[in-house]
Amino acid sequence: MMKRALSVFLFCTLVMTSILIVEGGSCKPSGKIKGKKPPKHECNTGNDSECCEEGKHYDVYKCSPPVSARTKAVLTINGFGHGADGGGPSECDKRYHSDDIPIVALSTGWFSKMKRCFENITIHGNGKSVKAMVIDECDSMRGCDQDHDFQPPCANNIVDASRAVWKALGVPEKDWGEMEIHWSDSRE
Numbered sequence: 001m002m003k004r005a006l007s008v009f010l011f012c013t014l015v016m017t018s019i020l021i022v023e024g025g026s027c028k029p030s031g032k033i034k035g036k037k038p039p040k041h042e043c044n045t046g047n048d049s050e051c052c053e054e055g056k057h058y059d060v061y062k063c064s065p066p067v068s069a070r071t072k073a074v075l076t077i078n079g080f081g082h083g084a085d086g087g088g089p090s091e092c093d094k095r096y097h098s099d100d101i102p103i104v105a106l107s108t109g110w111f112s113k114m115k116r117c118f119e120n121i122t123i124h125g126n127g128k129s130v131k132a133m134v135i136d137e138c139d140s141m142r143g144c145d146q147d148h149d150f151q152p153p154c155a156n157n158i159v160d161a162s163r164a165v166w167k168a169l170g171v172p173e174k175d176w177g178e179m180e181i182h183w184s185d186s187r188e
Contacts, residue, residue, distance in 0.1 A: 038150030052144035064109025092117035105136035125181035130168035
């Protein structure tokens with residue numbers, strides 16, 4: 001009887017561990033970078049972006065949680081135009097883009113070395129959904145430098161979206177910033 005109870009316990013533990021790995025993702029930080037104080041007036045705080053702090057350590061990630069039909073993520077807001085808080089031009093085409101079209105930047109792991117460039121994803125949040133084109137990387141490996149507008153690296157679960165995405169999801173402008181969503185690759 002004791003052997004059977006132990007077997008059931010071990011089986012349940014294995015199942016629960018598997019669920020936690022799938023739900024939480026198996027992506028752990030791959031290192032840290034130390035924040036540097038941005039030069040005066042060099043960190044763009046548009047869209048409530050934060051600036052790196054001198055001496056603070058920021059996690060960096062080579063990976064993102066596994067992609068599924070309902071990949072959990074955090075939707076953030078980003079400016080993709082010249083001079084906006086998104087920093088330099090997009091990774092996919094080295095150009096700036098209008099925030100009036102539904103476009104996104106994905107965390108490094110999901111961006112997958114440009115493999116998702118110009119692909120559409122479907123974002124579900126606030127009871128609605130919208131298709132958006134991937135045009136940039138939300139860099140999870142680097143930050144706190146001029147190329148990244150002196151902002152920290154992205155977390156590994158970010159979908160950084162234009163104003164058009166937030167509008168399409170029907171989120172009131174006063175609530176733009178961060179929102180839990182799920183997304184999937186769009187197949188047209």
